[in-house]
Amino acid sequence: EADIYQTPRYLVIGTGKKITLECSQTMGHDKMYWYQQDPGMELHLIHYSYGVNSTEKGDLSSESTVSRIRTEHFPLTLESARPSHTSQYLCASSSRAGTEAFFGQGTRLTVV
Amino acid sequence: AQSVTQLDSQVPVFEEAPVELRCNYSSSVSVYLFWYVQYPNQGLQLLLKYLSGSTLVESINGFEAEFNKSQTSFHLRKPSVHISDTAEYFCAGGDNAGNMLTFGGGTRLMVKP
Numbered sequence: 001e002a003d004i005y006q007t008p009r010y011l012v013i014g015t016g017k018k019i020t021l022e023c024s025q026t027m028g029h030d031k032m033y034w035y036q037q038d039p040g041m042e043l044h045l046i047h048y049s050y051g052v053n054s055t056e057k058g059d060l061s062s063e064s065t066v067s068r069i070r071t072e073h074f075p076l077t078l079e080s081a082r083p084s085h086t087s088q089y090l091c092a093s094s095s096r097a098g099t100e101a102f103f104g105q106g107t108r109l110t111v112v
Numbered sequence: 113a114q115s116v117t118q119l120d121s122q123v124p125v126f127e128e129a130p131v132e133l134r135c136n137y138s139s140s141v142s143v144y145l146f147w148y149v150q151y152p153n154q155g156l157q158l159l160l161k162y163l164s165g166s167t168l169v170e171s172i173n174g175f176e177a178e179f180n181k182s183q184t185s186f187h188l189r190k191p192s193v194h195i196s197d198t199a200e201y202f203c204a205g206g207d208n209a210g211n212m213l214t215f216g217g218g219t220r221l222m223v224k225p
Contacts (some may be wrong), residue, residue, distance in 0.1 A: 006155075040200065042217040090155055094213070098206030099144060101213050103155035 003027055006091050006104035012112055013081055021076045021107045023091030031097055032074040035090040036060060037106075042072070043090065049074055081111045114139045114205045118216035126224050127195055132154030133188040133219045135177075144206040144214075147177055151199045159201070162186065165182040173197075198223045 004025040013019055025032065034047040035058075043070075045058030049068040063085070064078050078085055086107045092101040119134040137143060144163050148156040160171040167179040177188045186203060203216040 001212070040218075040220060043202070043215045044213070048212070088153075092156075097210050097212055098208065100146060100158060100161060100206075101156075101204075102149075103157070105155045106153070108153060 004091065004093055004102050004104045006089075006107050008107060009105060010108050011110070013109075015082055015111055017081050017111075018021065019078050019081055019109070021089055021091075023031070023074045023076070023104055023110070024072050025074075025093045025102070026072060027093060027095075027102065028071065028094050029093035030071065031094045033092045033094075033101065034058070034064075034066060034074070034076050035092065036062065037088045037090055038097075047076065081109075083111045085109060086111050114143070114207060114211060114214040116203055116205045116216040118201075118203050118219045119144075120219050121217065122220045122222065124222045124224060125193055128192050130191050131189065131193050131197075131221065132176040133201050133203075134219065135188065135216055137184055137186060137203075137205045139184075139205065139207060142208050143179075144208070145177075145179060146204040146206070147171075147175070147188050148204060150202065150218075151197050156202060158164045158190060159188075192219070193223045195223050195225060217224050 007022045030051045032049045035043040044060035045065040046062040090106045091104040094101040117136045125131045146161045147159040149159045160169045162179045170176045206213045
């Protein structure tokens, strides 16, 4: 059973607010990822990390930022949310790049 | 780098009918292949995986996929679908060269009564 958790599951906020989406895993995985997914659409990698103090931008440009201060924790922050940020955000982790990734339940963000 | 293509964006099928969801990959290195399922408002759950060995892999809920190296395919099949199989299915490919897991665009399986 995968142990990767995202909070909150659903979030509705106003434009201009700062938000942080939390992601934690208890599997000791070095690799962690953030994907953005619009309803019924494909996954877009927006950030990844290969270990503590290592973060990289993914294929899809995003105004969000991430940090990796602890192995188990990979939060995503939006400094000033806009309606265009409305989407589902999925966090994942793996023991090695290119191998099985474990996903959290996702955070559905709505910016009004 | 890998690329993964899912040939059908939507597959409508009647309950108890067989179904095949198609996935093709391209890679010049050893491949790992995966099928994930995503139910509405959920994350992705691993359905089955091919790492090595037997080319036919099965899941606990009746799905199976066959790794076909000559056709570079990893199609997902089920002989008789249920309403509860309605979901989005993602094929993904990885390798042992340190490259990122690559996802296909997804196929929406819609099972009708």
